[in-house]
Amino acid sequence: MLILHCPYCGVDADETELAPGGEAHLVRRGPEASEDAFHDYLFVRENPRGVHFERWRHAAGCGKWFHAARCTVTMEVFGTYPAQVTEPPADLLAAISAKRPGWRWRDFT
């Protein structure tokens, strides 16, 4: 069971109050993209053993979308942050590096 801190309303929300939104920071590929790029955008997802970035929505709460960084092995939550960004905040990346030296997730390290 996850408990994620909603960065919008400040509640430490139980997983049953949240709706999962899949992988974070996907870059949309539109009609101008190659078939391979569009295929990857639609279907190819990370499935890491360790650090992972996801989207969640505080569905039975304030209703807002946000991001979460967690470890898929230990369920440790490294942090949550607002939805209106294209990459995790620098202080969160540093905090993850302190706990999981050498980690990598897509282009983030």
Added chain:
Amino acid sequence: MSEPASALGGAVSEGFARVEEMPPRGMIALRGDLGSGAVKAAVKDALSLDLPGTWRATDAGEAAVCWMAPDELLLMSSYAQAPEIARKLGHFLAGEHHLVADMSDARSLFRVTGLDAREALAKLTPADLSPGAFTPGTFRRTRLAQVPAAIWMRDDTVFEVLCFRSAARYMFDLLTEAAARGGEVGFWPD
């Protein structure tokens, strides 16, 4: 003119806490920039109330302003006054980025009363209902068993619960079961 009717006709159940479906109440959704002076002034103009803090409600008599989200409030009034209040808000906020909608028929409202009303509700929600965290004036959207709902603590022994009207029967039965005699918890001393 047709008479407004609640979903369950004012159903009541008596357990270690009393569960009662409330008559229709005016409910107006207001979305906009809550930090802007305009929204604050519009609410003051319409209901003579200040904006509540996060997960709080301000109220006086039948009127209330409840915090729903960082950009959303739920305004309460008598059922009859709601259309006029919504009209006034829309007029006041003309030119501002906002949304006003009279949602009075969208939801059902219940009152759970009793010394242990808190314990009946705590069985049903992941929200922290402990006396130190959930105090009079707290208004919190959450989940009660399988449905989204909001819990408003009016005072030490009176809670109100809002849910979508389509879930009214489910909510009434759920609250009744949670408050049934024999199901007292006794975790928080009175």
